[in-house]
Every structure is written in structure tokens, then in C-alpha cells.
Amino acid sequence: MQNNTSISDAMSSNQSFWQHKYGRYQPNPPLPAGVHKVDVLIIGGGYTGLTTARELKRDAPELSVMLLDANDIGFGASGRNGGFNMTLFGMEPEVTVFRWGKNKATQAQSYMQDAVEYVRTLIDSEQLDSDYEHTGMWRVAYSAKQEKRLRKTFGLLQELGGNESYQLLSQSDAQQKLKSPRVRAAIYEPGTGILDPCKHVRELKRLAEQAQVNIFENSPVLDIEKLDGTNKVKTANAVVHAQKLVLATNAWSHTLQGSKKLRNRQRPVWTYQIVSDPLTAAEWESVGWQDRMSIEDNRQLVHYMRITKCGRITMGGGSIGIDVTEDMNKWHDAIIWEKLKAHFDWLFPALKHKKVHYQWGGAVSSNMDMTPEIGFLGDENIVYANGCIGHGVSLTQYNGRVIADLLLGKDTERSRFWIVNRKAIAVPPGKLLAWLGVNSINAALKTVDWYEERELNRSVSEGEEQ
Ligand SMILES: Cc1cc2nc3c(=O)[nH]c(=O)nc-3n(C[C@H](O)[C@H](O)[C@H](O)COP(=O)(O)OP(=O)(O)OC[C@H]3O[C@@H](n4cnc5c(N)ncnc54)[C@H](O)[C@@H]3O)c2cc1C
Structure with missing residues (x-):
């Protein structure tokens, strides 16, 4: 569809490149004024909420299911991510093993492999227009220290996810597929893919509506209250009484009024992306990016990059944005965008002349122990x-399937996965302690990257983080 909005208008209304590229989008009307009654109300229309809604209606068509989103569908992380349908669980496999042990880390890897397959099968079987490509993923090392750690990670990943799921590429193997002088070694994981996040989330909306879910957009929930065994949910001019409630608000969850517990589960962490002008055939030749695989580096503050369907390179990550207030308004960060461009130039010197076409930001939900969580508030x-964290494309959709199981009281292998009802570490109370908590984690990650990349001698202008 034709999009007449200019890039500067789209950026000032905090749209992602994918949302802008999507073209004209007609949101559903807001929730009409008055009192409504439903069996299940879902708050948040990203991958989590939309998948839960559709799966519920498919398993129990007799239930009335309503979904409210504060914005247009796809405004949240689901419409603005890198689009990696990937198996990484939480922060890093080493961190998961350290915190939870090998047995749980193995279960987590298997859950994530199922999650990737769930998304791929859904797209195939429902013929979703999500621009999906199952082209695999690389994890790359730039420095000798990173390579040493990468080789250890390779062994661990094989232990957790199966030998056949990963291959180790030496520098010369890697050079056959990507002509970047900076890549020293890579892990290749074939069983992953990339998609257009905004097209995909709006396809999930279409599926949910086909299943008879009632979706209202631009309908922010202002308060939640327990009343005579049901839940009373308020918007600006309407009230919904719901037997069951799903809070699929991701990085906004601490802003929901009505539950102290939910307010201390997580805080937003902001991540930023840039996308280049389209590359010419000669430029693709010079960078030699074969197979359209997606790429992450194995830094702590990871960069992620991929090719778009329309022939551009998009890159995100590196530095992060932190704001523990409830403003949810750190959509732009010119300094981080500049650092991303510097990293792009450093990684692909042959493309230094390429201009940035568009830049944007978005919030991921991060908790104190860097581990995803599905929980209950009070009763079930x-x-x-x-x-x-930043690894939710496959996970949140599969979580939606699990939440539907939980609401229907189904005891399945996936609903017994150990992140369900786990005891997560609460975010410290008050803005100062929360700020100190999140900043200490950020400082520790930056220090590891600085230590492992000292030999690269990158200056600030070349994408150095410190
Ligand atoms: C820039 C970026 C890059 C990323 N890249 C990747 C990647 O490549 N691979 C990967 O696996 N993961 C990635 N992620 C993470 C992934 O996008 C998320 O984990 C996932 O999309 C979260 O889905 P969700 O449905 O839980 O939340 P969201 O999509 O954030 O949806 C939450 C919804 O709740 C709504 N909401 C909030 N408050 C209210 C309220 N009061 N009332 C009503 N509605 C409300 C919001 O409007 C929003 O639409 C990235 C994230 C970002 C931001």
C-alpha cells in the first residue's frame, strides 16, 4: 500500500522502518464507551497477546476474547525488532547455565527450538505474508579473546541443543560467505530465520480476527481492579469485566496501574537500529554476503544485523538506553545511532560511503536475572x-501458546516449562535503586566488551563502546 508519510514525519511519530515501510494502516476503532463483559481480556497486541488470543479461540471457541492495545497493533517491540526468529534464550547460554544449571538450560534450548519451529510452521501453514526466510544465523567474534570464548560457546551450544544444530566456521570459511576483514570466526546455526516484524504482527492480528477475537486499538488500559472474583479494567471511557486477564504489555508492564507485583517484575531497556540505503549489485559483490543469514556478534552488548527483503542492511544493538521512569519515551538516541553507523563502517569498510536511510528505537523487557518469566498475579x-530481553520473536509467540494452555487449565509439556511461575528476582523499589541496578549490569557488560576488544584498538569514532 502507498505510504505518503515522509521519513522525518514517520521518525518523529516514533515509527520503525518496518512500520513506515508497511504503508498505510487502518487501525480498528477504540473500545466503545460503556460497560463490557468478556471471558478473557488480553492487554497488549504484540506477538504475546495476539498469539494467546488466537490460540485460545481455536481451542475454546465458546469463550469471548477481547484484546486491547494502547496504540496501533505493531507499535510495540513486535513491529520494530530485527526480525530474527532465533533460539537464544535470555542473555547468553553461559549465563543461563550459571544461574539455572545445565538441565534447565537444556530444557530452555529445546523450548526455543520448538518456538522457532512454531513460528516457521505457522507462517508456512497459514501462508502469512511475513517475508519469512529460513536462512540461518551467525554469531561472530572480532577479537582473539572473543574467538576463544566463541569456541567454548560452540561446545556448550552443541551440548544444550545437539551437535547437528551448530557449525563452527574458521576465518577462511567465514570469508567465503562474508567479506568482512573483522570477522575472526563464526558459529553458524542453520535452524533459524528472519521475517519482517511489522508485516508479521499484523498477519497475527488477521489470524486472531479470523478466529473471532475482538480487537480494539488506541485503547490504553488505565487501571485494573479485582472486584467480586472478576477483574475490572478501565479505559478512558469504558469498563471491561473479565473473568480472566492476560497482561501482555512487555516493556510497559511496570506502568500498569493496579498491581504492585507486576510493577517490580521488569524495566524497559532501549535498543536502537539503523538501516542503510539499498546496496547496488556491485556493493553486494564487494561485501560478499552469501546465503542471507542473519548475524549477531558475541559481544555482551551485542550488535545484530541482517539483509532486508528490499536489499538494505539493517544493524542494531551495541549501546543501550536506560530510563527507569514511566515515561517510555526514549525512542530516539542520536549518539547511539552514530555509534551504530561507525560500527557498520568498521565492519564493512567497503560500504563506508553508504548513507543511513532510517533510524529508530524500541524497548525490550529486561528483568534482574535476565531470564524470561510467565507468572500469575494472585490467583490463576x-x-x-x-x-x-532482545530475544522474543519466537519466544513470545510460543509463550502465547503456553498462556492459552494455562488459561484453559491444560497440563502440557510446554506449560510445565520451568519459566512458568518461577520466582524471579524483583526489581529494587524506587527509581534510584532500580536505576543503580540496571546501570550496574550495563557497566559490567561494557567492561567485559572493553576487556575483550582492547587488542582491536578501536577509537570512539569507530564504534568503541567505552
Ligand atoms: C529494536 C528491537 C529489536 C529486537 N530484535 C529482536 C530480534 O531480532 N529477535 C528477537 O527474538 N527479539 C527481538 N526483539 C525483542 C522482541 O521484539 C520482543 O521480545 C517481542 O516483540 C515482545 O512481544 P510482546 O508481544 O511481548 O510485546 P510488544 O510487542 O512490546 O507488545 C506490547 C503491547 O502492549 C501495549 N500496551 C502497553 N501498555 C498498554 C496499556 N496500558 N494498555 C493497552 N496496551 C498497552 C503496547 O502498545 C504494545 O503494543 C527486539 C526488540 C526491539 C525493541
Whole structure:
């Protein structure tokens, strides 16, 4: 569809490149004024909420299911991510093993492999227009220290996810597929893919509506209250009485009024992306990016990059944005965008002349122990999910399937996965302690990257983080 909005208008209304590229979008009307009654109300229309809604209606068509989103569908992380349908759980496999042990880390890897397959099968079987490509993913090392750690990670990943799931590429193997002088070694994981996040989330909306879910957009929930065994949810001019409630608000969860517990489960962490002008055939030749695989580096503050369907390179990550207030308004960060361009130039010197076409930001939900969580508030009639960090494309959709199981009282292998009802570490109370908590984690990650990349001698202008 034709999009007449200019890039500067789209950026000033905090749209992602994918949302802008999507073209004209007609949101559903807001929730009409008055009192409404439903069996299940879902708050948040990203991957988590939309998948839960559709799966519920498919399993129990007799239930009335309503979904409210504060914005247009796809405004949240689901419409603005890198689009990696990937198996990484939480922060890093080493961190998961350290915190939870090998047995749980193995279960987590298997859950994530199922999650990737769930998304791929859904797209195939429903013929979703999500621009999906199952082209695999690389994890790359730039420095000798990173390579040493990468080789250890390779062994660990094989232990957790199966030998056949990963291959180790030496520098010369890697050079055959990507002509970047900076890549020293890579892990290749074939069983992953990339998609257009905004097209995909709006396809999920279409599926949910086909299943008879009632979706209202631009309908922010202002308060939640327990009343005579049901949940009373208020918007600006309407009230919804719901037997069961799903809080699928991801990085916004701490802003929801009505539950102290939910307010201390997570905080937003902001991540930023840039996308280049389209590359010419000669430029693709010079960078030699074969197979359209997606790429992450194995830094702590990871960069992620991929090719778009329209022939551009998009890159995100590196530095992060932190704001523990409830403003949710750090959509732009010119300094981080500049650092991303510097990293792009450093990684692909042959493309230094390429201009940035568009830049944007978005919030991921991060908790204190860097581990995703699905939990109940009080009784089992309110379910919430968050803490997916930057690895939620597959996870949150599969979590939606699990939440539907939980609401229907189904005992399945996936609903017994250990992140369900786990005891997560609460975010410290008050803005100062929360700020100190999140900043200490950020400082520790930056220090590891600085230590491992000292030999690269990168200056600030070349994408150095410190
Ligand atoms: C820039 C970026 C890059 C990323 N890249 C990747 C990647 O490549 N691979 C990967 O696996 N993960 C990635 N992620 C993470 C992934 O996008 C998320 O984990 C996932 O999309 C979260 O889905 P969700 O449905 O839980 O939340 P969201 O999509 O954030 O949806 C939450 C919704 O709740 C709504 N909401 C909030 N408050 C209210 C309220 N009061 N009332 C009503 N509605 C409300 C919001 O409007 C929003 O639409 C990235 C995230 C970002 C931001």
C-alpha cells in the first residue's frame, strides 16, 4: 500500500522502518464507551497477546476474547525488532547455565527450538505474508579473546541443543560467505530465520480476527481492579469485566496501574537500529554476503544485523538506553545511532560511503536475572509474561501458546516449562535503586566488551563502546 508519510514525519511519530515501510494502516476503532463483559481480556497486541488470543479461540471457541492495545497493533517491540526468529534464550547460554544449571538450560534450548519451529510452521501453514526466510544465523567474534570464548560457546551450544544444530566456521570459511576483514570466526546455526516484524504482527492480528477475537486499538488500559472474583479494567471511557486477564504489555508492564507485583517484575531497556540505503549489485559483490543469514556478534552488548527483503542492511544493538521512569519515551538516541553507523563502517569498510536511510528505537523487557518469566498475579486468573530481553520473536509467540494452555487449565509439556511461575528476582523499589541496578549490569557488560576488544584498538569514532 502507498505510504505518503515522509521519513522525518514517520521518525518523529516514533515509527520503525518496518512500520513506515508497511504503508498505510487502518487501525480498528477504540473500545466503545460503556460497560463490557468478556471471558478473557488480553492487554497488549504484540506477538504475546495476539498469539494467546488466537490460540485460545481455536481451542475454546465458546469463550469471548477481547484484546486491547494502547496504540496501533505493531507499535510495540513486535513491529520494530530485527526480525530474527532465533533460539537464544535470555542473555547468553553461559549465563543461563550459571544461574539455572545445565538441565534447565537444556530444557530452555529445546523450548526455543520448538518456538522457532512454531513460528516457521505457522507462517508456512497459514501462508502469512511475513517475508519469512529460513536462512540461518551467525554469531561472530572480532577479537582473539572473543574467538576463544566463541569456541567454548560452540561446545556448550552443541551440548544444550545437539551437535547437528551448530557449525563452527574458521576465518577462511567465514570469508567465503562474508567479506568482512573483522570477522575472526563464526558459529553458524542453520535452524533459524528472519521475517519482517511489522508485516508479521499484523498477519497475527488477521489470524486472531479470523478466529473471532475482538480487537480494539488506541485503547490504553488505565487501571485494573479485582472486584467480586472478576477483574475490572478501565479505559478512558469504558469498563471491561473479565473473568480472566492476560497482561501482555512487555516493556510497559511496570506502568500498569493496579498491581504492585507486576510493577517490580521488569524495566524497559532501549535498543536502537539503523538501516542503510539499498546496496547496488556491485556493493553486494564487494561485501560478499552469501546465503542471507542473519548475524549477531558475541559481544555482551551485542550488535545484530541482517539483509532486508528490499536489499538494505539493517544493524542494531551495541549501546543501550536506560530510563527507569514511566515515561517510555526514549525512542530516539542520536549518539547511539552514530555509534551504530561507525560500527557498520568498521565492519564493512567497503560500504563506508553508504548513507543511513532510517533510524529508530524500541524497548525490550529486561528483568534482574535476565531470564524470561510467565507468572500469575494472585490467583490463576491473571497471567503475565515479560523479561524476554532482545530475544522474543519466537519466544513470545510460543509463550502465547503456553498462556492459552494455562488459561484453559491444560497440563502440557510446554506449560510445565520451568519459566512458568518461577520466582524471579524483583526489581529494587524506587527509581534510584532500580536505576543503580540496571546501570550496574550495563557497566559490567561494557567492561567485559572493553576487556575483550582492547587488542582491536578501536577509537570512539569507530564504534568503541567505552
Ligand atoms: C529494536 C528491537 C529489536 C529486537 N530484535 C529482536 C530480534 O531480532 N529477535 C528477537 O527474538 N527479539 C527481538 N526483539 C525483542 C522482541 O521484539 C520482543 O521480545 C517481542 O516483540 C515482545 O512481544 P510482546 O508481544 O511481548 O510485546 P510488544 O510487542 O512490546 O507488545 C506490547 C503491547 O502492549 C501495549 N500496551 C502497553 N501498555 C498498554 C496499556 N496500558 N494498555 C493497552 N496496551 C498497552 C503496547 O502498545 C504494545 O503494543 C527486539 C526488540 C526491539 C525493541
